[in-house]
Amino acid sequence: MVYVSLHDRLRGNIAGALQKELGVGNVHALPQLEKVIVNVGVNRSAMEGKEMVDHISGVLAKITGQKPAFRPSRKSIANFKIRKGMVVGVMVTLRGRRMETFLDRLVSCVFPRIRDFRGLSPHFDGRGNYALGISEYSVFPEVPPPADIRQLFGMQIQIRIKAADDRGAEALLRAMGFPFKNERKTVSS
Numbered sequence: 001m002v003y004v005s006l007h008d009r010l011r012g013n014i015a016g017a018l019q020k021e022l023g024v025g026n027v028h029a030l031p032q033l034e035k036v037i038v039n040v041g042v043n044r045s046a047m048e049g050k051e052m053v054d055h056i057s058g059v060l061a062k063i064t065g066q067k068p069a070f071r072p073s074r075k076s077i078a079n080f081k082i083r084k085g086m087v088v089g090v091m092v093t094l095r096g097r098r099m100e101t102f103l104d105r106l107v108s109c110v111f112p113r114i115r116d117f118r119g120l121s122p123h124f125d126g127r128g129n130y131a132l133g134i135s136e137y138s139v140f141p142e143v144p145p146p147a148d149i150r151q152l153f154g155m156q157i158q159i160r161i162k163a164a165d166d167r168g169a170e171a172l173l174r175a176m177g178f179p180f181k182n183e184r185k186t187v188s189s
Contacts, residue, residue, distance in 0.1 A: 006104040006176065007097060014175045021171050031128065031163035031172040036099045038064055039091040039156045055151060056090050062142045064092045064102060105140075106157070107177040113139040119181035122170055128163030130173060131156060 004012075010033070018030050040056055053070070060068045071089035073082050082088060094102050111117060114134075124130050135154045138145040146152060163169040174180060 006100045010100070010176075014172075017175050018168075018171055021175075022168055031161050031168040033099060033103070033172070034095075034160040034162050036094045036102060036160070037091060037158040038094070038102075039089060039158070040153055041089050041156075042087055052151070053087055053090070056153060059137055059143050059153075060090055060092055060155075063137065063140045064094060065098055066092050066094060068092045103159070103176065107179075109141050110134070110139050111179055113141070117179075119179045122180040124166035124169055126166065128161045128166055128169035130159045130161070130169065132159075133157070 015027055015030060019025070019027070022030070024030055038060065040060060042053060042056065057068045057070070068090045069092070070087045071091055072085045073088045074084065076082060076084045111120075120132060133154060133156050136152050137143060137155060138152065159173070161169040161172060163172065170180070
């Protein structure tokens with residue numbers, strides 16, 4: 001059996017299936033992936049020091065295949081012990097082939113490795129964008145689990161989709177293989 005990449009499937013059988021499901025005649029009017037943003041917040045109390053920020057950026061670079069950008073704080077907040085300019089997050093924006101290979105690995109390798117995984121919640125933001133969180137980076141096969149449990153961190157993944165509505169964006173992600181839960185809305189009498 002020959003493996004077909006997500007790039008080829010998006011332009012082949014996924015596009016055909018979406019045209020039938022959504023009733024769209026023009027291929028260019030179909031929902032399209034715009035970008036994927038992978039974000040990690042740096043918790044100052046648990047992850048003290050520059051070496052932890054370097055660890056996070058190194059792991060994120062291995063997972064995404066791209067050098068992450070550091071996100072400094074815009075203002076000082078005394079209650080959280082944050083000074084202006086301090087690194088509070090690390091993020092990567094993926095587009096094109098890197099985005100497609102990341103999503104392909106997410107669906108085929110990462111979701112099956114998550115313990116007690118029961119599917120994704122099909123809640124979109126109203127504009128066709130989808131966000132999900134992963135509690136431990138150790139489910140990615142590119143990086144070995146850390147020796148110290150304090151070095152584990154979670155990440156947020158935002159998927160930006162050019163779509164007219166949430167229905168089209170959900171149809172695209174389902175066609176790509178995202179395992180959404182089938183939530184039934186109960187009608188009370």
